[in-house]
Amino acid sequence: MHKNIIQSVSRALRYKSVIFNIEPYGRVLDEINKIDLSSVNDSQLQNISADLRKRANNGVPLNDLLVEAYALVKEASHRVLKMRHFDVQIIAGVAMHDGILAEMQTGEGKTLAAVLPAYLNALTGNGVHVLTFNDYLAQRDAGWMGPVYRFLGLSVGYVREGMTLEERQRAYACDITYLTAKEAGFDYLKGFLSSNRQELVQRPFNFAIIDEADSILIDEARIPLVIAGQTDTHKLEPERMAEIVRSLDPHLDYENDEYGRNVYLTQKGLERVESILKCGNLYDDKNIRLLVDVNNALHAEVLLKRDVDYIVRNGKIELVDEFTGRVADKRHWPYGLQEAIEAKEGIRSEAKGQILASITLQHFIRLYPKICGMTGTALSSSDEFLEFYGMRVMVIPTNRPCIRVDHPDVIFTHKEAKYRALVSEISKVHATGRPILIGTCSVEESELLAGRLKQAGIDCQILNAKNDELEARIVANAGAPGTITVSTNMAGRGTDIKLGGESEERREEVVKLGGLYVIGTNRHE
Template structure:
């Protein structure tokens, strides 16, 4: 089987990747750094600033930063002591050395990666070209920038941070700082916006120089399967989405439509087709004249059956707000594409907004290639080492902890059904809560976190919830999560990068919590990747503190159902139902096996995305290099017309490419290679684009005022792609990984047309 072979190849390559725990190469630089640090102990602040300026001048004169690493790192160490009263550990200095040498540094959670990044950022920022520290979310970008600002300022360096929906002028100032904290997504969207600037004031970014990626596996691996798409508004389909939503809400499952929950697919039955034709008074739903209606009905079915409120999105201020599956946060200005956004709005009875057209796009892999230098940090790098090497050319350097880890990770408690799992979670909370230890409960969705809080309230347990509804209170909630007796329920918002201080800022309270056993983690779901599970566990037992973790899960959890994990169990265990935990070791082994299979399939999705995006990215580079030449030239009235033609034709091309990409899988039916056919078709389309562009530019003297005044929109969304919809029966049981429902419209339409044609014939 193709997927099985892919998984074998994935793990075979993994064994051959560059992973090292040998710190010997860093020892000499470390000793030189510590010697310099001893030599500057008694210098004044002004003298230290002068030493930094001297190094800065020499680097900007052309000397390599590497030669100045020991002296500069010594200055940063002293700056930490004098401003934040922190003394970097030896292992942190070695991590900073490895980071500068283009590695992904693996450090256990709580070992001070934020501090490590500052040392390397300062060294590389002295070139005067800017350093980006890419964080997992906006909260961490703002927190780390403010937290580390005194160190940068002490050394004469400026620091800024980027937030979603920040005014353009503020963003521009932040990007022109020596060090800028931001999420990779926000940098990517700002890059796409800057590529379409018409005046220098609209250029947000300056040229890329160096990126330090925090939580590197999450950003460069997990989120890399979501292309960054910059979109704009256009007229919607000529259908009444609200009427269609009302109609679809009355359809009966398994009679009017069928839902394949594993494959994330839904389609009308013959009965449903006839019912739809009767309701809308049309003779044949599959006639070309009713193409838009057919699509809208399919989308309404998807919105009804596949997208869940308080799981995939929330309602806030009369708007649909999408929830990021990795961070658990609302993503402003993200939309589903191909009419699905309108279908969900209609489902919820909201005003239907206009549809979007693609203006520009880039994958995270290609965004990272814009930086001449990249390195990263995470607590879970080894499992992603093959992709770090293959996609980004990065090795993995394992840094030992400053103190031995004391966290106890208990074996999973696995239940046959959710009700038994919830009872077990309540029992576990009551047991630990009586001791006074703080508890962090990790949930998968907004809905689950709120339902669990309600259940605990019924049992007299006070708790605080952190999810997409109250992310503005994140800092305050996290500050209280380590206090004695605290019970915090959180989505993935608290799963990465979150530093829960035992006892908060009170030393006596910390001593109390440490004596009780530290923070206790309860995981209520296993995730697609074991790395995400490890990150949740990593909120406890930081920097040698005590702590513990316990996953309490069921065979009815989303992961189990979505990927059909029961199919991996022996027949006698598949329909087992009991109130107590399952004692069979086979269950835990099967879950671990499933996670490995899922990781292999997700790797295939990212590889597939890269293969398609790489070809389009080369075309985008060609076109936007030409656009940049026009942008920096001194041409006057036709400066703007030519830029507009580049943007319009590229937008048309991107939408055509999206349509081509959706249907290219069907080339397999003709025995052809979809990727090869995509390359051939898109090459011909791009050549035509360039021909059309030349014709437009030749007519630059005939200015179209209405086009020049055209509003350039700025809404954005992301989506998933996959290259293999025709799975084996075994993989069908595991779920058709890689499809987000908004991409089903094209292939599903073709299936339904064939079904309808057969029925009519």
């Protein structure tokens, strides 16, 4: 008891901007729960929704409609989806309407909680964007929650890569639109480049609910969204520089810093490069382009690792996001580094692009007059959310006490000992039939560990950036008895691993075994 009090006080002092006390929301929650609509028929519920929309359009403040609207959504969700909001989900919905970022633990139902503020803010007819982590989640959530919105008389759509102009226009015209932040950002940039009003797809922004907010608003906030036009200029300089760098001797001609984050030529290496290039002093102003190309080639050869920082697929270099473990779609390294990596891998560089329009996600998100968010991991970034977006974090308690058991880290003196211990532990747990999820730090490590397991006669599924299109299917079955899934940190963000498999038909069997057994091979961000 005393220990819990001390921990609560310590946490409150450490995270001064975070809201831990949800009691002030108790009054609103009680008012919502007092409204019993179970005896009202479907037609009457729809009439209530139509009346709420009429009142919102006549200027009644949304705060005055909140209690009635949330009670209505709660009942409609139960009828249409057979899912009833828990009290903590309702509190999260109220907080999000207030522009707060709700931290809700994995499996607590963020998708359903978001329906509450989405419905309320869509009543004005000005549109609501639910910004998801990827295209799969946008389409899934629109299809999953869509019947509730439509039952209440609102339209719902989604945007994903590859849609036509007309499909995008229809989706953005809906009352609620599910899409990724990147798709919304690129469509915004395309609007600047359009000379024809008929080609515009977006209307003025109103309200955005940001799912997996820590990833979108923090991890990728400063990565620019760029629209580039093709140019015909092409040089063989990267290939030449790659050959030169490959001829250099490590430690003699170049060195790393102690963290392996920087690489630089030694005096001997500098003299060797200058001799090969016959350029005189490489640091003269006239040689600035050569110096940049040499540094890019060194960076590509020494610091950037295949199957860690990028993969080669279908004859192209694809970046791997260090935070998500996924391929960073259409993202390129700037300032000639992309071309240097292509030269390193022997891939003919595509025509360079000329930047036509650019915006960072951070600046794009701030174009919305009102934003809120939800994620399972907001506490550690609470100061950044407040500083850059004006959003406070509220920690929402779980509906039921968490029964997960967290074991202490095990440290090894060298990697070989770690991998032997991993194979031994996985083999032991697998023999019981308990499903196992192993999180690795890179594509390279996931394939190495999977290879070790197969050598030991243990079958496993691999989930990494090379087969990300199979993510939904692999994750759906990761909780089935006897299943072993070796993944990078991309595993299932925004998707649920259901005990017993996708249909949960063997759930009780897995529960008796102790649930999903999770092993992390490294400390992640």
